[in-house]
Amino acid sequence: GAGVSQSPSNKVTEKGKDVELRCDPISGHTALYWYRQSLGQGLEFLIYFQGNSAPDKSGLPSDRFSAERTGGSVSTLTIQRTQQEDSAVYLCASSKQGGTNEKLFFGSGTQLSVL
């Protein structure tokens, strides 16, 4: 595709339910990032995938959060037993190789609302 695609664009769920958020990076991009954007806050790093290397999970806020990247392409962010404080926009970004000065291309995000 032409850009980073995220689905769904909006997700409303009940507290305690599990949710899965999907990210399709730009074709050929080996680096993939998940960020969380809470209202009035900056972008909070969650997890980083680079090729076949072990992911950098240092930003995941709790063990309820996990992410996978299958075949070096599509990624899924899973939040188990959702809480109201999980409500935020979840942004996915990709870059060619994850280099120091590389430009990140962001998707439009998934707006998650936990009732």
Added chain:
Amino acid sequence: QQQVKQSPQSLIVQKGGISIINCAYENTAFDYFPWYQQFPGKGPALLIAIRPDVSEKKEGRFTISFNKSAKQFSLHIMDSQPGDSATYFCAAKPSGSARQLTFGSGTQLTVLP
């Protein structure tokens, strides 16, 4: 601990004026400083970036000024236009193995017509 502090939180400027957004950082290992622009309902997009070996970088109406000794950098938007109305994020990335950008909290810019 927030590693990149951004101000102001919001900014209103008249068309044709200069918009100035400031950021300060703590981690001296940071060596790449981009600015991202985000329109409502969209993801952030890279606007301009600077490395600490230069004190200023200009691209069109957008200029980054960098003060390494003060650990501060700023974005200047000259001749601000209503189409510049967006949220602006500064960010920083350290050298070495860490790959993730650390973002500031954002500045919501409104340029009045």
